[in-house]
Amino acid sequence: MIISVENIGKKYRLGEYNLKTALRDVKNKFTGNSISADENDRTLAGGNFVWALKDIHFQVQPGEVLGIIGKNGAGKSTLLKVLSRVTAPSTGTIKIKGRVGSLLEVGTGFHPDLTGRENVFLNGAILGMNKKEIRSKFDEIVDFAGVQKYIDTPVKRYSSGMYVRLAFAVAAHLEPEILIVDEVLAVGDAEFQEKCVGKMKSVSGLGRTVLFVSHNMGTIRHLCDRGILLQNGKMTMDSGIENVIDAYLKSNAMLLHDGTVPENASLQNSGEGRWERIVMHNRKGEMTNEYFYGAPIQLDMEFDSQIQLDKCLLGIQVKNHMNESILDFVNIYDKSDLPLNKGKNQFRVELNNPLHPGKYYLNITMARYNGVPIDVLESIAEITVSNLGETADSGYPFGWTNGYIKGSGIWNKG
Amino acid sequence: MPEEHWDIIIKPKKKWxxxxxxxxFRNRDLLFxxxxxxxxxVYKQTLLGPLWFFIQPVISSFAFTIIFSVIANMKTEGPSPFLFYLGGMIPWLFFSTCVVNNANTFFQNQHVFGKVYFPRLLMPLSLTMSNILKFSLQLLLFLIIWFYHFYQGNVAPNFYALLLPIHxxxxxxMGLGIGLLFSSISIRFRDIQFIIGFIMQLAMxxxxxxxxVSSAGKYKWIILANPVSAIIENFKYGFTGIGYNTIPGLAYSYGCxxxxxxxxxxxxxxxERTFVDKI
Known part of the structure; x- marks a missing residue:
């Protein structure tokens, strides 16, 4: 065993620290009241605490590559901070054998006025290497970053790409027994990212122990053997990486509660009817808003109409995180005539899914055939397209995305 | 079961x-x-570069000479007012820069400290060492002017001058200690950053x-209460033979x-253990 984490907890104070809270802390110290007396009393202003981590237990064997998975706010970063000694835990003990190199960020401590060469030494030492080690790796680092020509130029003159490449190169050549990595792969251009993932893979191949946090399930699956899943500061799973990724994706499924469209959700409404229920599921019929790469999106929708139409327009727009429309589904494109009856109408829609991995939002529109809207729901549903495919080889093949939509063509060699 | 050997043990509290x-010690390379x-x-992209090390004490000593000695006609000791002020300013600047720089340790490095672990003390230690280097350069300047007076025969150096390294x-x-105290308080109370410059000026x-000290009259005790005073006086005494020099005074300073x-x-x-969460 190379790392043993026992009962780790980390508590944060909520609210501002001011003279009042300071005085209360002092009073508590003298009266012997431990702060924990009011820690869960949320009525006390400034006296609120929250456990960002609680009862974390796990052990890591030498050579293992452990993925730490969880949503934003689940406690991943806090756990890494505690493991890399940036901040002390509130409870528990961590025991570690050997040196720890932590990469919570690339380029920590880079000084803009110093040259590339000076920064390689400084940054290397900050990350825990001694001068001798850095000197022996120096050429390799510069080579990896591809900045030979600029190595004696202050880094403030570097392009942001060069800067990041040099920073990552230093980090990648760390050789501690244990490496802690937080999403630093999300830097640089596509080509460089691939180089980084390759480097990570080779590092873990050398029997180095790696703890790795990322949102990119593809990278995690590619690099890790085992995973732990954090939810709201608690560890809910410790298992093989496939199981953990699976559990993570399931836990992530967000629905419109039971599918009921809330009142006043409409962006526009003519008063002639309204959407009542929108339920999303996958091909297997499971309710979800997480879809495998390329897997069709199915919607069951219910519209309550006051009017009778021979033909209506049913539209679903997909928007990206910037709220830009990127994809448009309308029944008219598919020459599919749908009548609208008075009272409740059920629609069942299956959309092909050319979306690249990412998070998207749906607008759902009911309109007259000429386009005059009846009820428009704005960003009513969030969907996530994962970079994993339904089968092991149908996933998204790259570590980055270009655009939002997969195109297709016929490819021949002339 | 044999006791396992662990290199790092992380606990909520360590022994104080x-x-x-x-x-x-293991991170000494980083220190350097x-x-x-x-x-x-500091002096990258400046025209005068390290010359700035000299300009600061010279300008302020010159200003003091004009204001206090020439205009206000205040008494000084030793062969010339300029040497007197320079001999006071150089050690004082060293001390006060140590305090001010180190008081900002947590605040200025919060980003680095929040991302990677290394012994936090390295930062203030390296700052203090760089101040020692600056002091040594400035001391050269003092020695040049002192040597001029020595050549003229109006200073009487004595063996107290050898105490300089200890001073x-x-x-x-002291500078490091006060700076670190301030920086520890400033994690919670940024007020420190506002008052520190002010405090150091008053203290000067x-x-x-x-x-x-000899011309402070009944306010002598205020000056002597400042632990830097006895050191400055002894430093001047060692080089010029004039000044207020007592062993108890020095003992007080060293004790402080x-x-x-x-x-x-x-x-x-x-x-340092949890400042990241508090700053």
């Missing part, structure tokens, strides 16, 4: 007296790289930099240096 010196960075980066150490310990006027240093280090060590 544990200064983790071993770890500090920080030192280099502190020196090199320097004592001032470094309440020291023997401007008013020699040790106490302040220890207090600063322990305060810093206990603050």
């Amino acid at each position: 007296y544990d200064l983790e010196l071993k770890e500090l 790289l920080f030192l280099r960075r502190d020196i090199v980066s 320097l150490l004592a001032m470094a310990m 006027y309440a020291s023997s930099v401007i008013i020699p 240096a040790i106490v302040i240093f220890m207090a600063g280090i322990f305060a810093f060590k206990s603050a």
